[in-house]
Structure formats: C-alpha cells, structure tokens
Amino acid sequence: MSPPPPTAAGLPATPPAPAPHLLSDPPSDPGRDPGSEPHAVRLTGLGKSFARPGSAETPVLEGIDLTVPAGGFTCLIGASGCGKSTLLHLIAGLAEPSTGTVEVAGGHAALMFQEAALFPWLSAGRNIELALRLRGLRGRAERRAEAERLLTLVRLDGAHSRPVHELSGGMRQRVALARALAQQSSVLLMDEPFAALDAITRDVLHEELVRLWEQTGCAVVFVTHNVREAVRLGREVVLLSSRPGRIAGRWTVPVPQPRRIEDAEVAGLAAKITERLREEISRHGRA
Amino acid sequence: MAAPDTVLVEAGLDALEARPRAQRGLPVRLREHGLPPLLGLALVLAVWQAVWAAGIEPDWVLPSPVEVGESLVGAANHGQVWPSVGQSVLRGVLGFAVSVAAGTVLGLLVGRLRPLRLAVGPVLAGLQNLPSVAWVPPAVMFFGVTPAALYSVVLLGAIPSIALGLVSGLDQVPPLFLLVGRNLGARRLASVRHVLLPAALAGYVAGLKQGWAFAWRSLMAAEIIAVSPALGPGLGRLLKQAQDAGDMRLAFCAIALILVVGIVVNMLVFTPLERRVLRARGLATPTR
Ligand SMILES: Nc1ncnc2c1ncn2[C@@H]1O[C@H](COP(=O)(O)OP(=O)(O)O)[C@@H](O)[C@H]1O
Ligand SMILES: [Mg+2]
Numbered sequence: 001m002s003p004p005p006p007t008a009a010g011l012p013a014t015p016p017a018p019a020p021h022l023l024s025d026p027p028s029d030p031g032r033d034p035g036s037e038p039h040a041v042r043l044t045g046l047g048k049s050f051a052r053p054g055s056a057e058t059p060v061l062e063g064i065d066l067t068v069p070a071g072g073f074t075c076l077i078g079a080s081g082c083g084k085s086t087l088l089h090l091i092a093g094l095a096e097p098s099t100g101t102v103e104v105a106g107g108h109a110a111l112m113f114q115e116a117a118l119f120p121w122l123s124a125g126r127n128i129e130l131a132l133r134l135r136g137l138r139g140r141a142e143r144r145a146e147a148e149r150l151l152t153l154v155r156l157d158g159a160h161s162r163p164v165h166e167l168s169g170g171m172r173q174r175v176a177l178a179r180a181l182a183q184q185s186s187v188l189l190m191d192e193p194f195a196a197l198d199a200i201t202r203d204v205l206h207e208e209l210v211r212l213w214e215q216t217g218c219a220v221v222f223v224t225h226n227v228r229e230a231v232r233l234g235r236e237v238v239l240l241s242s243r244p245g246r247i248a249g250r251w252t253v254p255v256p257q258p259r260r261i262e263d264a265e266v267a268g269l270a271a272k273i274t275e276r277l278r279e280e281i282s283r284h285g286r287a
Numbered sequence: 288m289a290a291p292d293t294v295l296v297e298a299g300l301d302a303l304e305a306r307p308r309a310q311r312g313l314p315v316r317l318r319e320h321g322l323p324p325l326l327g328l329a330l331v332l333a334v335w336q337a338v339w340a341a342g343i344e345p346d347w348v349l350p351s352p353v354e355v356g357e358s359l360v361g362a363a364n365h366g367q368v369w370p371s372v373g374q375s376v377l378r379g380v381l382g383f384a385v386s387v388a389a390g391t392v393l394g395l396l397v398g399r400l401r402p403l404r405l406a407v408g409p410v411l412a413g414l415q416n417l418p419s420v421a422w423v424p425p426a427v428m429f430f431g432v433t434p435a436a437l438y439s440v441v442l443l444g445a446i447p448s449i450a451l452g453l454v455s456g457l458d459q460v461p462p463l464f465l466l467v468g469r470n471l472g473a474r475r476l477a478s479v480r481h482v483l484l485p486a487a488l489a490g491y492v493a494g495l496k497q498g499w500a501f502a503w504r505s506l507m508a509a510e511i512i513a514v515s516p517a518l519g520p521g522l523g524r525l526l527k528q529a530q531d532a533g534d535m536r537l538a539f540c541a542i543a544l545i546l547v548v549g550i551v552v553n554m555l556v557f558t559p560l561e562r563r564v565l566r567a568r569g570l571a572t573p574t575r
Binding site (some may be wrong): 089090094108110111113115117119120121122130134135163164166167168171179183236268 | 306329448463464466467469471472473481482485486488564567568569
C-alpha cells in the first residue's frame with residue numbers, strides 16, 4: 001500500500017508547478033537576520049503563566065526557543081498538562097505570551113483542534129465555506145467550488161451537504177483538516193488531531209497528512225502524546241518537560257517519507273524518545 | 288482517487304460509525320406526529336363524556352362535550368366568537384413580535400456584557416417569576432383601558448423569557464467554538480453572527496417558545512380584567528362575559544378556543560422550528 005501520486009487529488013487545473021503549492025508564498029520578512037534560513041515559526045524566550053485566584057502565578061511554559069523551518073514538520077510531545085496546547089494557542093495568537101516573542105510567517109497560523117471542533121449547525125461543506133468566507137473569499141459559487149475541491153483533497157468527495165453529526169470520527173477530522181487548509185496559512189498547527197481515532201483509521205490519516213503536507217508545502221507543528229506517531233510523521237521531534245514546560249530534548253528523524261509506524265527505524269527512535277519521556281515524567285513525579 | 292485498499296480499510300473500520308440519513312415519507316410522518324395528539328384529544332373527550340354521563344354534577348356546572356360543541360357552533364353563528372379569536376390572535380402575534388425584537392437585543396446585551404448582567408440579570412429572573420396579571424392594574428392606571436395597557440402587559444410577560452432564553456443559550460456556547468471562530472478570522476460582529484448566535488440558537492428557540500406562552504397568557508389575563516367596549520372583542524372578554532351571564536357553556540367554549548390557539552401556534556411554529564434546530568445539530572432522535 002504505497003501513497004498515491006500527489007497529482008491524483010484534484011488540484012486546480014493550473015499548469016503543474018514543480019512542487020504544487022496551494023498556499024501563497026509567505027511574505028518575506030525584512031526584519032529577519034540576513035543569512036538565516038526562512039522560518040515558518042520562530043519562538044524566542046517564550047513563556048506563559050496563568051494567574052490563579054488566591055495563589056501566585058504558575059508558569060506553564062518557560063524559555064522556549066524553537067524554530068520551525070518553512071515547509072518543516074515538527075512534532076511536539078510531552079506529558080498531559082505540560083503545556084502543549086498552550087504553546088499552540090500562543091503560536092495561533094489565541095493567547096498572549098507572558099514573556100518572549102512569537103513570529104509566524106504570513107502572520108497567521110491555522111489551528112486544528114483535538115476535539116470535533118466543527119460547527120454542528122453547518123454541513124461539512126458549509127464549515128469549509130465559512131472558513132473561506134472569513135478569509136475574505138467573495139462569491140458564493142466560488143466558495144462552493146473551492147469547498148468541493150478541498151473535500152476532494154481530503155478524499156471526501158460528495159460529502160458537502162452531509163451534517164457533521166452523521167460523519168464518522170475519521171471523516172470529521174478530514175473535514176477539520178480541509179477547513180484548516182481553507183485558511184491558506186503557511187503554518188498548520190495540529191493539536192492531537194487523531195488521538196480519538198482507532199489505530200487503523202489513524203494510520204490512514206497519517207498517510208493522508210504526509211501527502212497533503214508534501215503537496216501544500218506548508219509547515220506543520222503537530223502535537224501528540226504518542227511518541228510513535230511523532231516519529232512516524234515528523235522531520236523533527238521536540239520533547240517538552242512539565243512544570244514549567246521547557247524544551248527537554250530534540251531529535252531529527254533520519255528516515256525519509258514514506259515511513260510506516262511499524263518500521264524498525266521508527267520503532268527504534270520512538271523507544272529512545274519514550275525512555276527520555278519516562279525520565280522526564282518520573283523526574284517530575286519525584287519533584 | 289484513493290488507492291482501493293485505503294478506501295476499503297477506511298470503509299471497514301471507521302465508515303460504519305457514520306450514520307446513514309433517515310428519509311421518511313409524509314404519510315409516515317403524519318401518522319407519527321398527527322395521530323398521537325388526536326388520540327389524546329379523543330381520550331380527554333371520552334373521559335369528559337363519561338363523567339358527564341355519570342351525572343355527578345348538574346348539567347349547568349358540567350355540560351357535555353357535545354353540548355359545548357353545539358354552543359360553540361351556536362356562538363359562532365351569533366358572530367361573537369370569531370371576531371374575538373381574530374382580535375386576540377392579532378394582539379398576541381403583534382405583542383409577541385415586538386417582544387422578540389426587544390427581548391433579543393436585551394438578551395444579547397445581558398448575555399455578553401458582564402456589568403449589565405450583574406445589574407439586570409436578577410431583575411429579569413424576578414420578572415419571569417412575577418405573574419404578569421400583576422401588571423394589569425398599574426397598566427390600566429397608567430394607560431387607561433386601552434390597547435396600550437394590554438400590549439404593555441404582554442411585553443412585560445414575554446420579554447424576560449425571550450431574553451433569558453437567549454442568555455442561557457449564550458452561556459452554553461462551548462468556548463472552543465469561539466476559539467475556532469477567532470482562528471478562522473471572525474472578528475467581533477462576524478463572531479456574533481457566524482458563531483455565537485448559531486451556537487446559542489437552541490436556547491434561543493426554547494426562550495421564544497416560552498415567550499409566546501407567556502405572551503398569550505398575559506394577554507388573556509389582561510383581556511379578562513381590563514374590559515371595556517372601546518377595546519373591542521377578545522377571547523378574555525368573551526370569558527368574562529360568560530362569567531357575568533353565568534353561561535358555563537360559553538366559558539368552556541372560550542377556554543377551548545384559548546387552548547386551541549395555543550396548541551395550533553405551537554404545532555405550526557415552535558415544534559417544527561425546534562425540531563429543525565435540534566435535528567440540524569444532531570440533537571434530536573430520528574423519531575422526533
Ligand atoms: N486558561 C487557563 N487558565 C489557567 N490554567 C491553564 C489555562 N490553560 C491551561 N492551563 C494550565 O496549563 C497547563 C497546561 O495545559 P495544556 O496546554 O492544555 O496542556 P497539554 O495540552 O500539554 O495537555 C495545565 O496545567 C492547565 O491546567
Ligand atoms: Mg492539550
């Protein structure tokens with residue numbers, strides 16, 4: 001079962017570019033250091049604390065320095081509650097950092113949530129059309145056509161008018177992915193998007209995600225607490241410690257895509273990272 | 288095109304979870320939604336007839352359903368009943384429409400502005416508990432026995448329910464949806480229009496339904512108490528006339544009409560509206 005050729009998924013009938021980009025090029029950033037490679041996300045000294053009534057501020061994230069290159073695929077792992085979702089919210093601009101800075105190429109990152117965050121009062125296609133409309137795409141017919149195209153891209157042809165509650169969990173996450181792609185950001189943030197799916201459906205969606213990532217050329221930041229999933233997908237895996245969340249380890253995945261979750265190299269690296277994660281959790285347990 | 292085995296795998300495991308669409312014909316729906324209420328009505332009439340036949344109460348206290356039906360027909364022939372129904376329904380619909388406009392604005396403001404909520408929320412909840420018939424005397428003192436007095440009682444009865452329904456709908460909007468909306472690029476007004484209001488619609492519709500019930504009740508209370516030939520006909524006035532004339536048949540006839548208007552409005556407007564809203568969100572079972 002090899003991934004299908006990238007041209008098969010209903011891209012627009014424009015002349016084929018060497019690497020088909022769905023996305024507009026990220027605008028060049030004149031403030032960047034000369035000579036550094038183009039980045040999709042750059043976090044410097046990033047920290048976040050939440051005020052708790054009646055007690056001191058508890059730092060959730062502290063001193064995060066992280067760069068995701070343009071077109072990169074970075075997986076973030078860490079124990080539950082270590083601040084992974086908070087980090088994505090900071091990148092997406094849904095929360096303000098307490099310290100440090102967030103730079104995102106193009107100024108906006110699309111976020112796909114763990115839960116079924118589709119609007120239940122809209123059909124699958126209308127959910128995508130709303131994203132297009134809020135992006136500023138005028139013209140009903142145009143939005144409709146673009147939504148159909150995105151649905152085809154995630155292999156849900158003909159699902160436009162289906163109510164969200166009629167779809168299976170895997171189909172819903174495909175719609176959510178299509179809605180995120182509709183935002184045309186050069187950065188796609190994914191917060192444990194496949195955690196609630198069965199293993200085989202998840203496997204299929206891993207393949208789809210890698211295919212779309214290669215097609216669109218956007219950078220992906222993928223949060224999971226499943227180490228194997230991280231190694232299966234990412235070019236780079238970043239481990240976050242708990243309380244406060246800091247970067248506790250980074251690994252580059254040397255295996256080229258397409259990989260499979262059962263590959264020996266994937267399993268080997270995953271075992272190594274899992275050991276570090278265990279240490280991290282037990283260190284926190286003792287503290 | 289997906290690789291065939293991918294489709295198979297997906298179809299085998301996850302697709303079974305997808306719910307097929309239920310398509311039901313009109314005869315089936317009529318039987319399911321039309322028959323039970325008719326059976327219920329028949330049961331009530333049968334019990335009524337049986338109690339009357341048992342002769343527990345004299346005829347002038349408890350007339351038989353047949354007699355009431357006959358007197359309804361008789362009253363209609365006298366031209367008394369239909370103008371009353373028409374006038375009351377018109378007042379109810381008009382008063383309700385104004386209440387919807389006012390209650391919606393009030394609900395949005397109270398639901399979204401914290402200071403206003405702290406100030407006005409308890410008052411609204413209190414108003415909802417107050418029987419709106421209590422407003423009739425001050426309304427009559429203020430406006431005289433005029434339509435304005437009737438309408439003000441209707442508004443005071445209906446607006447709190449509509450506003451509070453919207454507030455509770457807004458309270459139940461999952462914060463996740465607001466975050467999604469922000470990430471999709473919905474700013475203030477767009478967020479209200481595309482996320483907040485649709486997400487709060489179920490609570491809002493429940494508030495509208497209750498608001499109509501309160502509007503209709505308040506109107507009847509006002510019409511019974513504030514009687515004047517200048518006001519013209521009305522179902523409440525008909526009831527009052529029945530009492531003055533000691534005409535139990537006419538009283539039952541008026542009550543039946545008040546009930547029928549309430550039921551018909553619910554069946555034609557609110558039940559379908561509620562069903563549509565719930566079903567679109569996957570909240571109603573297919574049989575509802
Ligand atoms: N809005 C908030 N207010 C207070 N504490 C929060 C808030 N959001 C998250 N937290 C806390 O921050 C920590 C990290 O949360 P989160 O980012 O959701 O973790 P993860 O996604 O890694 O499981 C948790 O301990 C949580 O209680
Ligand atoms: Mg999380």
